[in-house]
Amino acid sequence: MIMNRTCHSVWMNCLQIIKDNVPAQSFKTWFEPIKALKLEGNVLTIQVPSVFFYEWLEEHYVSLLRKTIKHQLGTGGRLEYNIVMERASERGKGHTINVPTNSNGELRNHPVAMPVTLGADIKNPFVIPGLKKLNIDPQLNSKYSFDNFVEGDCNRLARSAGFAVAAKPGGTSFNPLFIYGGAGMGKTHLAQAIGSSVKTSYADKMVLYVQAEKFGQQFVDSLKNNTINDFVNFYQLIDVLIMDDVQFFSGKEKMQDIFFTIFNHLHTSGKQIIMTCDKAPKDLVGLEERLLSRFKWGLSADLQVPDLDTRIAVLNMKMRADGITLPHEVIEYVAHNIDNNIRELEGALISLLAHSTLNRKEIDLPLAKQMLKNFIKHSSKEISMESIQKLVCEYFEIPMEMVKSKTRKREIVQARQISMYLAKNHTKASLKTIGQFYGGRDHSTVIYACQTVEDLIDTDKKFKNWVQDIQKKLKMS
Structure with a gap:
């Protein structure tokens, strides 16, 4: 039956299923731009506009795509991606690359750096109407x-x-x-x-x-x-x-x-x-x-509100632009405690530098804490990946170092997957950061772990109770 079908007809059938399962705006943004390229056996190849586009699909819709392809092409059905990249130096010229799969069929790639040149200097405000x-x-x-x-x-x-x-x-x-x-x-x-x-x-x-x-x-x-x-x-x-x-x-x-x-x-x-x-x-x-x-x-x-890694990067960029340096522990302290928005973060740094200049003192951590006490809101302790790992290991009575190990023992894998799931839902860490923390794994492993936990929560009452119990303890800690 598949032999008489074209890649376009298969993908159109997939889109009909996907359209019923995602919001209209999401469908328009993430699925309408996709083009079906070829169908070889039970492997459908689709083209996506960018690396970021592919990574977004993999992170947010991989489960839906997997089920849809399986429904259309059978249990052995697979989806492969071609990515079109427009480089800043060659705008308008499409560059298509194949995304390889590993032995587990997982797709991997990395973000693409896209440099941009600065615009012209600012002139006086415009007057409307009447200008040519x-x-x-x-x-x-x-x-x-x-x-x-x-x-x-x-x-x-x-x-x-x-x-x-x-x-x-x-x-x-x-x-x-x-x-x-x-x-x-x-x-x-x-x-x-x-x-x-x-x-x-x-x-x-x-x-x-x-x-x-x-x-x-x-x-x-x-x-x-x-x-x-x-x-x-x-x-x-x-x-x-x-x-x-x-x-x-x-x-x-x-x-x-x-x-x-x-x-x-x-x-x-x-x-x-x-x-x-x-x-x-x-x-x-x-x-x-x-x-x-x-x-x-x-x-x-x-x-959205920037995560800790982004806040640290913002402060480091600001310091480079101003030609200054501060101890890393000071930067971490500021980034960890001022988490509302970028503007407040930059304002705290400016205040810190002003105090340092006026008082002619080198900034260390105690001085930074004293100077920024009016900026920092004392709130409940932020949940960290370390606290999640500690709580999960104590709950299942397993050594903490085992969660980050390469072992495939069922109870260890289960604890690791629950830890990743909780880290994704209760911290501001990126998927890449979570994967690195739990033994140097990549973001696709974190996606798979979270999907596995969600599936078990839906189908296994005992497992669901475990996760809910750990979450309660996490919020109380």
Whole structure:
């Protein structure tokens, strides 16, 4: 039966199953761009747009894909990936690579570094309307670039989507690109980094960054001066429009009407729209449904609270940029205790350096604790991988060192898998960090361990009670 089927028909059947099991936006973002390449025996090869795209599928949808392929091609059915990479130095030229599988059929790969050149220096603020196209100041701050935007699990989706948009503005499925997250998470930084990269690669494109509040002021002025047509026509000239803090439009119906008109024109013309917001589109109130629906057309990517590794990386990058050094224990202390957002983290570092300069004292850990006591909120102890490992080993009465060993004894493997599952759900560590902690394993092993635990929780009552009991003890510790 399989011999008479094409790769396209098999993949279309897979998509029908997948579509019923994932949210509509997730399906549009992660499955519609995939292309079926070939079907050889019971092996289906599909093409995905990037390495990050493949890693996201493997981390979030590997179980669904495995079951779907098994349903279509039988128990021996397998899925292989081809990845298309666009290098910054050769934009527009597709580079297809095959992703190898190991002896267990697990797919492996590593993130791809994508360097970006900084944009031009910032000029005086623009005036609207009445400027000619060639004289438009993009309103981009040169300090915001991809080079100094630290990547982590908290922002990888948004950052990778930003790279794709910068490489091909208006030519990806990420239009509009809706970046959302709390204050100080880096929304403006990322949005402006995209704009700067576009200006570097496409000097002829008209890029404009504008805060929604500034847009609103210009709109009101145009009504007072009877220049509303000039105002709309100006914005319809833009090739890449970056609108910051669109939650400002809430409750302002006339302003929403104008932005709706501009949005439709730009999108229909193949122009790129990038928006930032403090909430996901579904959580916004006071906006017309027709406008909200358009916010959801492309990709909504959130910027989450940065994990410990990302916070340390941010501090190290900031120190390199400023040409200073601090003891590693001081950096770890600051990163561990200030975990709300990037802005607070950088503010604490600036305060620390200011105290050091004014008092002419070298910063050590005791001094750092004294200086930053107003920054640091004393909260409950953060759950760590070490505390999880200790608790699981005590619960099952096994030596702690065995969990990280290579042994395949059932009780050890089970404890290790539960530890990985709890680490993923109760810490901010990345899958890679978790795998490294538990004996130098890779992220795919962590994914498999978590899936195994979830399956056993659903099917084994005794196992479920174990996990719930350990979780209770973990929260009380």
